[in-house]
Amino acid sequence: MLPLGGLGEIGKNMTVVEYGGKIVVVDTGLRFPTPDQLGIDLVLPDFTYLRERAEDIEAIVLTHGHEDHVGALPYVLRELRDWPPVYGGPLTIAMVRSKLDEHKLKDVPLEEVRPGDQVDAGPFTIEPVKMAHSIPDMFAYAITCELGTTLVTGDYKFDQTPVDGVPADVARLAELGRKGVLLLCGDSTNADRPGWSLSESSVGPRLEEAFARCEGRIVVTCFASNIHRVQQVVDAASELGRKVALVGRSMRKNVNIGRQLGHITVPDGILIEPKQITDFPDHKLVVMSTGSQGEPLSALRRMAGADHPHVDLHAGDTVIFSATAIPGNERAVNDTGDRLFHLGANVLTPKDTPIHASGHGYAEELKLMLNLVKPKYVL
Known part of the structure; x- marks a missing residue:
């Protein structure tokens, strides 16, 4: 096992599993720069090891579509002479395909997998296992060789009431545990938080309550890849008779992908174009925006700087941060909030009302994973 990133840090998740001279790579993530990293656009893992062993890579498997797990894939592929097959869930592969198109990387062998499938990759057998996270098609991977099974969980929580109604496959995890798991590589992001994380479906009613208290225009910001959160914002806006404008390139792109795959259902006539925002009264609008991390x-950020072509924030607007700051982004998020206050907008954050649920399990969920899987070793 060789973690190239993501171990002991938040972001750039990338792990090499090697046996018999052959390699499976789990995730190819990146990290965004901290404010003191001036002139740096993205922080990538050091994949020198893969560049030197390119011919030994049997497969790249992707747990889910967040940037800290797939964002470095174009840069990894540019370093490899022969592209190995890349496996992931349908939404993950759709997001990755769009990203590779932007980088003008064509004919990459992208393969969709589903829970229960088994993929042969040299000395390894790879099986995706359904997990719950803040994005659909989140898979852990059971990677088996002669020595035993390694379970790489990716990001997960045990949400019993997920928005899409598909919880983690606890039965399969228990079955793997009964057969024997040699190594568990587990998400520990919220290991220091006691108890259980909030269900994602609990956020929707809180958003609707917050919307109902707003008299003017509402701007909601969250991760563009948080498809379930976008669905709940659309549902809350629909209940209160508001139109929804999607602002931000990645927000529009991911929502389109989510709709094509059936992960988002949007009532007819509720979506409007950003250029139509001024055609509707403030109390009839919800703007879904990128920029939750500043x-x-x-x-x-452009709205906060009075520099957005379609949204001119003013007194009476309410900006709702339906996300928390990733460690390292606090200064940028706080600065954005300060600028919004200066423009006269009201600002709501998860500290004010429960309008965000973490996609990472708390301490009791990590204990449940350990009890289900019963690994010999934990990383």
């Missing part, structure tokens, strides 16, 4: 060129 990214310099994101839609919300």
Whole structure:
């Protein structure tokens, strides 16, 4: 096992599993720069090891479509002479295909897998296992060789009431545990938080309550890949008779992909184009925006700087942060909030009301994983 990133840090998740001279790579993530990393756009794992062993890579498997797990894939593939097959869930592969198209990387062998499938990769047999996270098609991978089974969980929580109604496959995890798991590589992001994480489906009613208290225009910002959160924002807006405008390139792209795959259902006539925002009264609008992490060129950041072509924030607007700051982004998020206050907008965050649920399990969920899988070793 060789973690190239993601071990002991938040972001750039990338792990090499090697046996008999052959390699399976789990995830190819990146990390966004901290404010003191001036002039840096993205932080990538050091994949020198893979460049030197390119011919030994049997497969790249992707747990889910978040940038800290798939964002470095174009840069990894550019370093490899022969592209190995890339496996992931349908939504993950759709997001990755779009990303590779932007980088003008054609004919990459992308393969969709589903829970229960088994893929042969040299000395390894790879099986995806359904997990719950803040994005659909989140899979752990059971990677088996002669020595035993390694379970790489990716990001997970045990949400019993997920928005899409598909919880983690606890039965399969228990079955793997009964057969014997040599190594568990587990998500530990919220290991220091006691108890159980909130269900994603609990956020929707809180959002609707917050919307109902707003008299003017509402701007909601969250991760563009948080398909389930976008669905709940659309549902809340529909209940209160508001139109929804999607602002930000990645927000529009991911929602389109989610709709094509059936992960998002949007009532007819509720979506409007950003250029139509001024055609509707403030109390009839919800704007879904990128920029929850204070990214310099994101839609919300441009709104906060009074520099957005379609959204001119003013007194009476309410900006709802339906996300928490990733460690390292606190300064940028706080600065964005300060600018929004200066424009006269009201700002709501998860500290004010429960409008966000973490996609990472708390301490009791990590204990449940250990009890189900019963691994010999834990990383």
